[in-house]
Amino acid sequence: MSAAAAAPAGDAPAKKGSKKLIIILVAVLLLVLIGGGAAFFLMKKKAAEDGGEEGDADAGHGKAAAAHAPAAKKPERKPGHPPTYVALDPFVVNLADREQERYAQIGITLEVDEPKFADEMKGYMPAIRNGILMILSHKTAAELLDREGKEKLAEEVMREAVRPMGIEIDGEEEDPAPGKKKRKKVPVYNPVQHVHFSSFIIQ
Structure with missing residues (x-):
């Protein structure tokens, strides 16, 4: 009778240990998911900003120039x-x-x-x-x-x-007035x- 009663008491620490292990695994999984989601969001945001800057640069060259590259490279x-x-x-x-x-x-x-x-x-x-x-x-x-x-x-x-x-x-850059620096033209x-x-x- 005492041996039968002792069996449930011995199983209690094992159950508590397995619960802790499950909680730790769930916490680690949540951290990985949150970190991955944050990294994906930041990468997507950066790509959108880069695309927006290119669009703004093209818009500043007028109607006829918009269809052509703004850089001087042929x-x-x-x-x-x-x-x-x-x-x-x-x-x-x-x-x-x-x-x-x-x-x-x-x-x-x-x-x-x-x-x-x-x-x-x-x-x-x-x-x-x-x-x-x-x-x-x-x-x-x-x-x-x-x-x-x-x-x-x-x-x-x-x-x-x-x-x-x-x-x-x-055209050709004119020499600046004395004391003034030449401006770099794009x-x-x-x-x-x-x-x-x-x-x-x-x-």
């Missing part, structure tokens, strides 16, 4: 795909020479990064031609006959061709990659 052209050219009607303009009347007849073809941008340029063509004519009318025959003058003209045309579309390309991507002269007549 996208790699796929092999077998020729460049896209936009041929402008020839320009005939009086030059800025004071000694005698001189005029220039210049054919210009723009090389752009993709056909889509070439199509967009057509809607801005009157403004683009006007800007290029203004550049040419301030040149002298001596400036245009020189190779360096032609290269400088090509750079100016590249900048002016995209200005009506809301893309501002900075490079802006220009979809016009090259300016080609198809004809260049000065009389």
Whole structure:
């Protein structure tokens, strides 16, 4: 009788130990689940912030520039795909020479990064031609006959061709006033990659 009564008393510590073990396991499992959930939430939040910053950067370049990368790096052209050219009607303009009347007849073809941008340029063509004519009318025959003058003209045309579309390309930095530092300008991507002269007549 005493032996039968002692059996339940001996099982009590074993049951208490197994309950403690179960409680510890449940607590550890909850900690792992909470930690994993917190890590997943933080990673998702960071990814969303990174995506938002990229969207904000694209939005700041105007309607025409929004479809193009803001960085100054030229996208790699796929092999077998020729460049896209936009041929402008020839320009005939009086030059800025004071000694005698001189005029220039210049054919210009723009090389752009993709056909889509070439199509967009057509809607801005009157403004683009006007800007290029203004550049040419301030040149002298001596400036245009020189190779360096032609290269400088090509750079100016590249900048002016995209200005009506809301893309501002900075030219050469001017020396700052004494005591002031040069500002670092963020490079802006220009979809016009090259300016080609198809004809260049000065009389």
